[in-house]
Amino acid sequence: MPRSRVVAEYEKMQNDIKTSARRQMAAHGTAGLSLRAIARELDVSAPALYRYFPNLDALITALILDGFNALADALEAAERTLPPTEPRAQLRAALLAYRAWALSHPIDFQLIYGNPIPGYVAPAEVTVPAATRQLEILGRITDRAFAAGQIVLRRELTEIPPSVRAQLARIAEPYGTSVEVLHTCMLGWTRIHGAIQLELFGHTPPVVGDPAAFYEQLVDALIETG
Amino acid sequence: MPRSRVVAEYEKMQNDIKTSARRQMAAHGTAGLSLRAIARELDVSAPALYRYFPNLDALITALILDGFNALADALEAAERTLPPTEPRAQLRAALLAYRAWALSHPIDFQLIYGNPIPGYVAPAEVTVPAATRQLEILGRITDRAFAAGQIVLRRELTEIPPSVRAQLARIAEPYGTSVEVLHTCMLGWTRIHGAIQLELFGHTPPVVGDPAAFYEQLVDALIETG
């Protein structure tokens, strides 16, 4: 009786629950998620699910974690489509992948960057580290692109307020990245994130007509001039 | 029996309901909102509320509309703190007001730019026009600042893709604004919106340390160099 066997079955059930939850949200929106509906779909009673997740919030937190990781995986996959000798192209690919993932997984995106569930507030101590992975990936690529001289940082944007610079330095230090690169990353992140968020909420499309082209141009401008 | 009297009382009740809803959300998060709890607070039975709102979704939609208008009002109030001869300063004030309002009304901000309610999807045909008011305000100020020569548009950013340019032209035409100004507005909107959204979700503060300074510098860079 390999103990790993029973563990594997336990994790399979956890995954079945998460899969069912995702399908349910895909069908009825991020909040049309119900423990009892999951139980019906899996042909068990509702309380049985409590063997695998202590409550609904824990299930949602697990889904959010998965979402963050899936997005980060998508960024890394985009990075790998190009050789490391072309970090600038990698950066562009990663930024485009960010939007592509958001559009192809709108529910997950809302789940991780919205506040979708009744009474649920994502615990910052779990979401922030998870989101940090994205920043690490973008930072890593940006750093390589800058080191290779493939991108330049805008002069104006290097005038970082002292209070900001101090904290950025603390964060950048363990990565061996410069404060300017990290700052540029944060600014870039806010830009692409805002564009995607507004697009998903339907605010940009009616104005710009072709949100894909709008976004690509935004990304190109971002890479070209910081 | 002035008919306006009974109408006024009807609207007072509607406002009482909305006020109670807002207090409830402030206390228990955007989704801790319950028709029955509102009814308890107003000392009426739950079905009585259906005289004033056909269902919960309608109430939420009303709250969202109010939120959009309150944000737009805040932008206009900021605009009025400065004389129209200084549109550049007005623009800066409005952009800072955007963040200030979001921070002082986090629930409303999540309500209008998140997807907070079980099963509720904001009807785009009502939210989009409401959000458009913000864009109109920012566009108006930007247009005046540009006309007065107080801001410049970045060359790179005027290379607008044809598909985007076509739609922007259709939107800008009735306002008598140039495509470039509208495009700059959209880009600016995505930047400040993304920064605020990430800040509210706790993603920027741990990295930049001083989100207020980070944001102000972002706004200054935005105004100075487009």
Next chain:
DNA sequence: ACATCAAGTAAACACTGTATACTAAACACC
């Protein structure tokens, strides 16, 4: 004085997440 109508209520329906108590099967151990 009477009919009409608006506002509100009580009761019920179909849900939800969750806690408690219990059952049935699998396991370790002497």
Next chain:
DNA sequence: GGTGTTTAGTATACAGTGTTTACTTGATGT
């Protein structure tokens, strides 16, 4: 092999939700 313990699951119940239906008031218009 029988015994105690653990595990997975169930049935039931509780408190809460939005919403519908049917009914009761009290005020209004004629």
